């Protein structure tokens with residue numbers, strides 16, 4: 340049984356009253372495990388058919404499912420490599436449900452690593468509009484980027500920037516902003532020993548100060564009538580209702596709106612929602628705010644210079660794809676990027692990726708990138724090999740091995756599992772030379 344700090348127990352006892360015993364009893368149960376379907380790449384039927392355990396819907400998002408607590412580790416499953424799903428604690432899906440991104444929206448996810456909520460936003464945008472995913476810690480931003488690539492997101496910018504710098508530069512640009520704030524993680528105690536070790540009342544209070552500062556920054560980024568969702572995975576009122584109330588005292592041009600959601604229960608500010616383990620998730624707080632003032636600031640658009648090697652890039656694209664390249668292309672050093680159609684000015688904002696990495700210049704050729712295939716659909720490619728999730732071939736491919744190919748297979752060829760692309764190789768002489776990135780391979 341997990342040993343909870345005494346002062347945490349006292350606070351929770353006061354907050355939960357009669358329900359406190361049920362809350363304590365939850366610490367004797369296994370924690371909730373969940374996954375979220377990535378509709379950019381896969382559908383529910385394919386996912387259910389390929390997983391070795393059943394899925395049960397959660398109340399937090401139509402794309403979120405419980406998996407059994409005894410389910411095996413899922414990171415090495417072929418459909419996980421392919422980005423068909425994301426491993427996500429069920430209640431963590433609630434914040435994006437409340438944000439309600441729609442195709443065409445411009446959405447900023449300000450505290451985004453490792454990318455659970457960003458990749459959920461991307462699925463709901465369906466490739467239309469823009470997702471800007473920011474993470475202040477550079478090493479975590481790289482993990483975020485690899486998840487954005489794995490999930491095949493085309494219309495995202497990934498940056499590692501201080502929230503104040505970013506939101507001042509992009510003032511007035513976004514329809515929706517998510518602040519999934521760094522917190523004391525009380526809702527992680529059942530699955531993360533470290534969160535429990537790090538807990539103290541002083542930490543809770545320091546988190547609240549930092550959270551308010553992030554919210555203040557986020558406010559700049561929104562346009563008039565824009566939606567700001569503030570979420571945490573902690574229970575302390577200081578970090579939840581306290582931060583929201585302080586923010587609303589400072590900014591009378593923001594209002595707290597009813598989330599309109601039915602997951603969890605009303606929070607201490609009744610328009611917001613809270614989730615406790617008794618509500619089917621590890622723990623979340625979600626508040627929806629709306630900016631009612633005009634924001635006359637607006638960033639300049641980004642216009643890339645025409646890459647010197649654009650014809651070579653187009654030739655490479657034509658070798659791989661059935662339709663010609665239609666996205667704007669940018670060149671950063673030796674890298675070629677397929678940009679979303681409309682972007683704000685990018686310089687000085689710690690951008691580590693805009694759009695999809697198409698390929699990289701190597702001597703006198705351009706080598707296609709893994710991310711290019713991850714963001715594609717098999718039917719868009721000239722050459723694809725598709726394998727079942729339990730086939731020997733896909734196992735070998737994901738270990739980085741060469742595999743047998745048809746004699747008529749030539750050139751860059753996508754590799755799919757159950758119809759979902761998971762990388763590529765190069766066919767010649769009835770063999771597929773493996774290009775699955777070393778750092779992603781199964782052992």
Ligand SMILES: C[S@@+](CC[C@H](N)C(=O)[O-])C[C@H]1O[C@@H](n2cnc3c(N)ncnc32)[C@H](O)[C@@H]1O
Nearest residue numbers: 450451452453454455456475476479519520521
């Ligand atoms: C709760 S996590 C975000 C989880 C993410 N939204 C997801 O769904 O995968 C909060 C993030 O905020 C970042 N962070 C830490 N300090 C910050 C600060 N001062 N400003 C903005 N973000 C910060 C952390 O590195 C962490 O990645």
